[in-house]
Amino acid sequence: MAGDTLTSSEYIKHHLTNLTFGQHADGSWGIAHSAAEAAQMGFWAIHLDTMFWSLLLGGLFLYFFKKAADTVTTGVPGGLQNFCEWIIEFIDESVRGSFTSKNVLVAPLALTIFIWIFLMNLMDLVPVDVIPLIAGWFGIHFMKVVPTTDPNATFGMAIGVFGLMLFYSIKVKGFKGFMGELTFMPFTSGNPVVQAIFIPINFLLEFVSLIAKPVSLALRLFGNMYAGEMIFILIAIMYNAGVILGLFGGVLQLGWAIFHILIITLQAFIFMTLAIVYMDMAHNEH
Amino acid sequence: MNINLTLFGQLVSFGVFVWFTLKYVWTPMMGALEERRNGIADSLSAAEKGKHDEVLARQHAKEILMEAKNQASEIKAQGEKRASEIVDEAKEEARAEGERLLTAARAEIDQEVNRVREQLRERVATLAVAGAEKILQREIDAAAHKGVVDSVANQI
Numbered sequence: 001m002a003g004d005t006l007t008s009s010e011y012i013k014h015h016l017t018n019l020t021f022g023q024h025a026d027g028s029w030g031i032a033h034s035a036a037e038a039a040q041m042g043f044w045a046i047h048l049d050t051m052f053w054s055l056l057l058g059g060l061f062l063y064f065f066k067k068a069a070d071t072v073t074t075g076v077p078g079g080l081q082n083f084c085e086w087i088i089e090f091i092d093e094s095v096r097g098s099f100t101s102k103n104v105l106v107a108p109l110a111l112t113i114f115i116w117i118f119l120m121n122l123m124d125l126v127p128v129d130v131i132p133l134i135a136g137w138f139g140i141h142f143m144k145v146v147p148t149t150d151p152n153a154t155f156g157m158a159i160g161v162f163g164l165m166l167f168y169s170i171k172v173k174g175f176k177g178f179m180g181e182l183t184f185m186p187f188t189s190g191n192p193v194v195q196a197i198f199i200p201i202n203f204l205l206e207f208v209s210l211i212a213k214p215v216s217l218a219l220r221l222f223g224n225m226y227a228g229e230m231i232f233i234l235i236a237i238m239y240n241a242g243v244i245l246g247l248f249g250g251v252l253q254l255g256w257a258i259f260h261i262l263i264i265t266l267q268a269f270i271f272m273t274l275a276i277v278y279m280d281m282a283h284n285e286h
Numbered sequence: 287m288n289i290n291l292t293l294f295g296q297l298v299s300f301g302v303f304v305w306f307t308l309k310y311v312w313t314p315m316m317g318a319l320e321e322r323r324n325g326i327a328d329s330l331s332a333a334e335k336g337k338h339d340e341v342l343a344r345q346h347a348k349e350i351l352m353e354a355k356n357q358a359s360e361i362k363a364q365g366e367k368r369a370s371e372i373v374d375e376a377k378e379e380a381r382a383e384g385e386r387l388l389t390a391a392r393a394e395i396d397q398e399v400n401r402v403r404e405q406l407r408e409r410v411a412t413l414a415v416a417g418a419e420k421i422l423q424r425e426i427d428a429a430a431h432k433g434v435v436d437s438v439a440n441q442i
Binding site: 018020022038039041042043044045046047050051054055058061062065066068069070072073074075084085088089092104105107108109111112116147150151152153155156157159160 | 288289290291292293294295296297299300301303304306307308310311312313314315316317318319321322325
């Protein structure tokens, strides 16, 4: 719930501020106590909440899948193995459907992306005030529990995928092939002079489309989750506006949460599928 | 929306997660799935083979049964033939034996008849002589009339 002393905009702002660790203006290191302080810390700061939740969820994912993999049996699978196999077969099918080359890294990449993003998105369904409230008891004032509403997390993954794209593009096609893809397409001409004019135009177009891939990956996920989170926060504000609005807010929250289950899964799936497709493009001449 | 060091933290975590997934999750799980798939394929083909074998075995059994039936009927026919042969032989033997016995009996009877006739002849001769002696008393000389008496006796 919004604290009595907070206005709505302060409440929203409070919810949208990460727990930031960095260097204060006076040169000492510590946790930022306000959004302004966090912003002032600049680049050399770290969001403890984003890191904590993403690592916790990633660790959870790896723990359960590792457990399933360690006790894997070719006979009748148990519950956990069954579940993991179901997911793995689903991912494998997606990868087979979109990825035509051979690379053992792509399927585990897709699995990691899908489950990790799904779990991070899932935190959005926890009522927005619960975890910050619990954190408040321990003297932690800022707590953003959904790592995917932090662009650092989405860009981190998108850059990871982008790095792999560049790596495999150059590995498969060679540096010359890769540069050729950037400069000799989409406009080509038999005339060398005209071709020379086309090269910068092509480069501009292709470079933008290349850069757009990770940016769109990251921003799509971030935007969707941020907007979803924002709506949950706005609904939560209604709880302070009387019984009738509060009840209405409860209904809205339920409805939005149910709808959000779809968005959560869909965004994880889209990120995964696009990553697979981009990896496929990196492996194929086009 | 502050881009800061968290970006690298996330990037590195992501990389580690992917590596971990590849090494400790994906590879063993896919291995197990592959192994199970192969196992199922093997079982299916084994079942198929078993079915095929069963059909073959059934056919084989049918053939054996048919052969046995044929043999049995052949043996039966042979047996019947042999039995009728034996009966015929026995009949033949019995007939021959009967004939032999009959012949022997006839011979014996003939012998007996001849013997009896001889005795009878002698008796009749003696009786006739005695009768004639009585009737003629002295007139009859046995030695002189023996030829007459014998011819009478022979007529009997």
